[in-house]
Structures are given as C-alpha cells and as structure tokens.
Amino acid sequence: MPEGPEVKTVARTLAEQLVGHVLGLLWHSHARLRRAVDYRQLKKLENHQIDRVFCYGKVLFISTKAKPHIMAQLGMTGQLKVTALSEPLAPHTHLRWPLKNTSKELRYVDPRRFGLIDACDEHSHRAIIAKLGPDPFSMTEQDFPALIAKMKKSSRAIKEILLDQSVIAGVGNIYASEALYRARINPEARGADLDERSYQALIPALIDILRLAYENSGTSFSNYVDGSGKKGDNLAFLKVFQRTGQTCEQCQAIIKRIKQGGRSTFYCPQCQG
DNA sequence: CCGGAGACCTGATAGC
DNA sequence: TGCTATCAGGTCTCCG
Numbered sequence A: 001m002p003e004g005p006e007v008k009t010v011a012r013t014l015a016e017q018l019v020g021h022v023l024g025l026l027w028h029s030h031a032r033l034r035r036a037v038d039y040r041q042l043k044k045l046e047n048h049q050i051d052r053v054f055c056y057g058k059v060l061f062i063s064t065k066a067k068p069h070i071m072a073q074l075g076m077t078g079q080l081k082v083t084a085l086s087e088p089l090a091p092h093t094h095l096r097w098p099l100k101n102t103s104k105e106l107r108y109v110d111p112r113r114f115g116l117i118d119a120c121d122e123h124s125h126r127a128i129i130a131k132l133g134p135d136p137f138s139m140t141e142q143d144f145p146a147l148i149a150k151m152k153k154s155s156r157a158i159k160e161i162l163l164d165q166s167v168i169a170g171v172g173n174i175y176a177s178e179a180l181y182r183a184r185i186n187p188e189a190r191g192a193d194l195d196e197r198s199y200q201a202l203i204p205a206l207i208d209i210l211r212l213a214y215e216n217s218g219t220s221f222s223n224y225v226d227g228s229g230k231k232g233d234n235l236a237f238l239k240v241f242q243r244t245g246q247t248c249e250q251c252q253a254i255i256k257r258i259k260q261g262g263r264s265t266f267y268c269p270q271c272q273g
Numbered sequence B: 001c002c003g004g005a006g007a008c009c010t011g012a013t014a015g016c
Numbered sequence C: 001t002g003c004t005a006t007c008a009g010g011t012c013t014c015c016g
Helices: A004-018 A039-043 A122-130 A141-152 A159-165 A174-181 A195-217
Strands: A049-055 A060-066 A068-075 A080-083 A091-099 A105-109 A116-120 A255-262 A263-267
Touching: A004 A060, A004 A105, A004 A116, A004 A195, A039 A116, A060 A122, A068 A122, A091 A255, A116 A122, A116 A255, A141 A195, A159 A174, A174 A195
Parallel strands: none
Antiparallel strands: A049 A060, A060 A068, A068 A116, A080 A105, A091 A105, A255 A263
C-alpha cells in the first residue's frame, strides 16, 4: 500500500495516539506475514511505554524505552491503526495490542500479508537502514551529487532505479511515475543515458511530489488509511498515475500505461517523449 | 556484481 | 450466474 508519504503519515498519526501509552497483552493471529514473525520477541514489549514513532523510507518504527523496538513494513495492503476495543474486527486482522488504561488498541490488518511486523533491536535497526538509500524527507542538496552519481551508474530504466530502495528510500510506484512526469523524463530512459540537467530537474521534482503527498496525508485509491483509519487526500493531485486514456493537462496528449519490471508505469508520450 | 522473471497473497473489477 | 483474466501504494529469491 504505502510509499514514503503514506508511511510518514501513518507514523505521525500513530505518534499522536501512542506516545506515552503502555502496551498491554499482545494478541496475534499466528498468520505468517511476508515471513514468519517472532512473536516471542514482540511480547517482550508488553508493559513498556511507547516514546516515539518514526520512519525511514517505507519502514516504520515504534520505540519504547526498552529494547527491542517494533518494526513495521506495510507491504501493499497493511494497515496499522489505533481503534476502539469495541470496533468490530476487520477480516485479516493479524495483531491487536491494547493500550493500558484506555479503551483503545493498536491493530495490524493486512489481507495480502506482503507486510511485516517484527521486533527489532538496535543492531537490526541499524542494519535495516544501512541497506537503504537516502530518505527524501531528510535529504539536503548536499546529498544530491552522490545520489545522482549512483543513478548514473545504472543501465536500468530510470523508473526502475527510482523504485530501488537501496538507491533512494520511500519511492514507490505512484510517485516514481509522478516525479518523472513533473521532470519531463521518459520512464524508459536508462539511468546512464540521462544528462546532468535531467537529474537536476528530477531530484527536486521527486522531493516536491513526496512533500505534497505528505501534506495531503497520502494517496488512497484502495485501502490505504492513516494511523486513525482516515483516507488520504492526495489522489486528486496525481497527474498520470492510473490516468491511462485521459488527456495530459499540459499538452492534451493521451496518457499511456506500459509495463516495466512487471509493474505499471504511467506517462505522457508527448511531454516525456 | 547486475538484471530479469517469478513467487508470495487476497480482493475488486471487467469481459465472456 | 459463474467462470477467467487482469490489476493492485512491495520486496525477496533464484537463475543466468
């Protein structure tokens, strides 16, 4: 489901509801998520107070004063939200974690089970982040040259490079297409073939697109919701994603969909020719 | 090392 | 009304 802006929205809205609260007794469905979950480790966090919720790229962390922390990746359909204990259980609820002395609980719902929740100590926390490229939300212009150099080294299509979390963390299928449209770059162009000017347009365009999406609390076209169950408002701001057959706002050409690496890419053949 | 294909899952929707 | 096929905010592993 979520890309960087959605995960960051979930982190913000969860922080408002979780920080300062103490986790109660964990319930789980025994389902295997993307991989088997070490529920024993997670249960060690019972009776600990949550002090921070944050994210890097698409990885969300909930930390307590104790070790380990909670790590979550929402995959395509994962929802992490705080609900009333009395709220009916949605199908595919895999984790329920009551907050002591409240009538609420943290729930993880994930129909496709491409997501992951797990315990995470300092060591694995660092290992996770070490594998990821810079996070556009904390990046400054000083980080641009190294990032551009890495992209220029690749013979892959620029759209696929943008989806590579080890190059840049938090970009997914929506915002890769949107950023390339904004920067007027053909998604099939090889990283190595793009000139410096293209990159100087692309990186700021990408950052702008992600910031805007975050300000709009993310894009909901299917089941994405924030940490309190609310949908995002960014769908109306998208220019090409899932707009196959509609006219480009800039030039009136027809927006096309192609497949790259097994995934849809949306673009304007005229503006991004 | 790199890149491509397929695997992992459920659910919604379109077309016959 | 079924069926089949395709599509969906992601990532991991295997193979050449």
